[in-house]
Amino acid sequence: MLLQLMKKREGAYTVERKRRTEHKPTEEASVPEYLIYPLSMHIGAPAKPVVEKGDYVKIGTLIAEKEGFISANVYASISGQVKEISDQPTMNGKGPCIVIKNDYQDVYEAPLLSEGEELTVDQKKSLIEQAGVVGMGGATFPTSVKLSPPPEKSIDTLIINGAECEPYSTSDHRLMVEYAEQLIEGIRVLHEVLPVTKTYIAIESNTHESVAVMKAAIEDVDHIEIKELETIYPQGSEKSLIKNLTGREVPPGGLPADVHTLVTNVATTFAIYEAVRLGRPLTKRITTITGEPIKEPKNLWVRIGTPIQHLIEECQGFQSKTGKMIHGGPMMGKPLTSGQVPITKGSSVITFLEKEEAVRSERTPCIQCAECLHVCPVSLQPILISNAYENGDIDQAEKLGAMDCIDCGNCSYICPSKIPLLDNIRSAKSEIKARKEDN
Known part of the structure; x- marks a missing residue:
């Protein structure tokens, strides 16, 4: 009798939908009359x-400053007048936001550092903190905290x-293709x-153009190695990357620093470059606006605070009925119900699904x-x-490791019975967190 052993995949092969934007260079998005800045975009x-009305x-201009160790500054991405500070739609439901009316003059504050200024290590870390840099792959954890682990x-x-x-x-692919030198400087x-x-x-090995460009960019740079990885979801999760590249395993409930490793997204690395080399706070990012319903999908440089509805118009609107709008992708993203939700620091992609796809x-x-x-x-x-x-x-859910879930959505994606596994695990995590806060 032969025993057939099933190899543990630890990932899923998803249907790729990058073809409509992967070869499109980034464009500067136009800027609307009003921009909305959530106080919690990290x-x-x-x-x-x-600031006040x-x-x-x-x-x-700094419009909201960090509160406590784990928090991040928020900066205006336009010049104009503060219209109000009120609850507005955000990706997490209604929440406090600063609304600014654009004067279309694009007047800039002075940089965060003087030209040619020599900086110490602590000053460089401080600049990254000042600039409001967070994890821009979606996690939005303040970068300055990751840069200061205990000895x-x-x-x-x-x-x-x-x-x-x-x-x-x-969005990350186009950033690597078009801004490789700046990334290396970051x-x-x-x-x-x-x-x-x-x-x-x-x-990932399917993005041939970015692999080639980045390999050329590091030809004369020591101690940097390009690693082409299998195209499998969620290859980009921190714990998976660390295990695949170093063989180290982050302990349950632990952080990459526990295994002496730091993972930072390419967009975050670009923001670090701009903060320390140019003295620029984080005010814009590349966001992919895509999905079959979008008439002309694009990779856009977007001012943080821009409502998604404005970007839909920037992409010539819809060519078919939309069944779902998602902040992020279909695997880990959060469904949205309002086009007034603004782009934030973690908005790498806004995905639109057709009605049939969303059922x-x-x-x-x-x-x-x-x-x-x-x-x-x-x-x-x-x-x-x-x-x-x-x-x-809920106690059993916690014992089974609910808090170690990385919200990748593979379980729901693969389930033939269509059980809402990720939704249930997310709800369990929320209840576990609430209990701990109450205690």
């Missing part, structure tokens, strides 16, 4: 407004994450502030196929966590 405490601001967790390995695994997103900044001995640039198939009983276990990149048992949540056993 992990941690919301920023505190430092009627104040005049410039591009690069026993000093960083020796740096991973630049260009593994853009969401099926529609091409890596040099990181080398100056961290005691790293090895740097990897991780790129959720009818749920049927679990057939115990174990596919959700096979594709989980962090080796959880999604169906058991989901069952615990649906049975009201």
Whole structure:
């Protein structure tokens, strides 16, 4: 009798939808009359407004400052007048925002540093903190915190994450193709502030153009290696990258610093370059606007605070009926119900699905196929966590490792019974967090 062993995939092969934007150079998006700046566009405490209604601001004016250790500054991306500070639609529901009316003059504040100024390591870290740089691949964790681990967790390995695994997103790909030199300079900044001995640039093997451009960019640079990775979702997750590139495993509930590694997205690395070399705060980013309903999908340089509705018009509107609008991609993204939701620091892609794509198939009983276990990149048992949540056993969901879920969505994607596994696990995580806050 032969035993057939199933290799643990720890990922899923998704249908790629990058073809409509991967070869489109970035364009500057036009700027609307009103921009909206959520005070919470990062992990941690919301920023505190430092402007009032009627104040005049410039591009690069600090409008909300970080509150506490894990928080981030927010800057104006236009010049104009503060119209109001009020609750507005955001990707997380209604929340406090600063609304600024554009005067279309594009008046700039002075840079955060003087030209030619020599900086110490601490000053460079401070500039990154001042500039409001956060993880721009979607996590939005304040970068300055990641750059200051305790001495026993000093960083020796740096991973630049260009593994853009969401099926529609091409913003990181275009950034690597068009701004390779600036990215390498951002890596040099990181080398100056961290005691790293090895740097990897991780790129999925299907993005041939960015691989070629980045390989050319590092020809004369020491201690940087391009790593082409299998195109499998979620190849770009921190824990997967660390394991695949270094063999190190981040412990359950742990952080990359626990294994002396720092992972930073390519867009974050570009923002680090602009902060330390040019003294520019984070006021804009590349965002892919795409999906079959969009008439002319684009990769756009977008001012942070721009409502998504304005970008839909920038892409000539819709060519077919839209069934769902998602902040992010279809795997990890959050559905949106309002075009007034603004682009924030973590908005790498806005995806639109046709009505047929967005219809959720009818749920049927679990057939115990174990596919959700096979594709989980962090080796959880999604169906058991989901069952615990649906049975009201939050303690059991926590014991099963719900808090270690990285929200990749592989389990829901692969489930033949169409059980809302990710939705249930996310809800379990929210209840676990709420309990801890209450205590």
